[in-house]
Amino acid sequence: MSTLRRIATTRRPVDDREHCEMCGEPVGETHPHVVNLDSRALMCACRPCYLLFSTEGARQRYRAVPERYLTFPDFQLGPGQWEELEIPVGLAFFFANSVQERTVAFYPGPAGAAESELPLSAWGSVVALNPGLTSLAPDTEAIVIRAPGAARAVADAHLVPIDACYELVGRLRQVWRGFDGGQDARAGVQSWFARVDARSRPYRPAAPVESASSARSGPPRVPSEATVQ
Numbered sequence: 283m284s285t286l287r288r289i290a291t292t293r294r295p296v297d298d299r300e301h302c303e304m305c306g307e308p309v310g311e312t313h314p315h316v317v318n319l320d321s322r323a324l325m326c327a328c329r330p331c332y333l334l335f336s337t338e339g340a341r342q343r344y345r346a347v348p349e350r351y352l353t354f355p356d357f358q359l360g361p362g363q364w365e366e367l368e369i370p371v372g373l374a375f376f377f378a379n380s381v382q383e384r385t386v387a388f389y390p391g392p393a394g395a396a397e398s399e400l401p402l403s404a405w406g407s408v409v410a411l412n413p414g415l416t417s418l419a420p421d422t423e424a425i426v427i428r429a430p431g432a433a434r435a436v437a438d439a440h441l442v443p444i445d446a447c448y449e450l451v452g453r454l455r456q457v458w459r460g461f462d463g464g465q466d467a468r469a470g471v472q473s474w475f476a477r478v479d480a481r482s483r484p485y486r487p488a489a490p491v492e493s494a495s496s497a498r499s500g501p502p503r504v505p506s507e508a509t510v511q
């Protein structure tokens with residue numbers, strides 16, 4: 283909970299830092315980020331500092347935020363599954379907190395990010411239906427889900443870098459009006475998803491998935507991410 287308050291009050295809506303927060307070297311307007319696992323703060327980094335913390339599985343205090351974006355074309359929610367997650371709005375981010383060893387949900391609101399106490403069994407059943415969601419890296423990536431509703435017939439899901447989530451939440455906080463955010467917040471969400479869609483490639487399992495999903499009827503899964511299109 284304290285983490286999210288910190289995001290709400292200290293994240294700048296626009297990333298305007300000009301120096302690497304690890305070594306002090308100048309960085310360009312677009313630059314990578316590193317998560318401090320103790321404070322959960324995002325730090326702006328130059329490319330060499332970023333690469334220092336990119337080692338997979340390294341047990342360190344800082345972790346580089348990956349730069350991949352994925353869509354899940356087969357994503358589905360069963361009847362009532364969104365309601366079981368107890369998210370009061372139609373959009374939420376889910377990330378694995380490796381320190382707390384649990385999945386945390388947060389969603390945008392007038393004060394920045396609000397945390398939802400996620401019923402773990404409800405999230406578990408979403409993952410069981412969509413095994414690709416387990417490709418999420420802890421602490422540094424998030425699954426963003428849009429629920430079915432007035433604006434969309436079916437749910438959709440993307441995997442995004444966690445700094446992109448903070449950026450959206452910060453922007454929405456600036457323009458939020460009234461109960462549901464109003465016109466400007468809706469436009470902000472739309473333009474953010476347009477950029478996410480433009481950068482995303484479809485998720486493909488790395489190996490054939492033998493799981494509950496294979497019991498469904500439907501086309502066979504593409505076996506390898508390495509397949510040349």
Ligand SMILES: [Zn+2]
Pocket residue numbers: 302303304305306307327328329330331332
């Ligand atoms: Zn640096």
Ligand SMILES: [Zn+2]
Pocket residue numbers: 297299313314315325326327
């Ligand atoms: Zn930055």
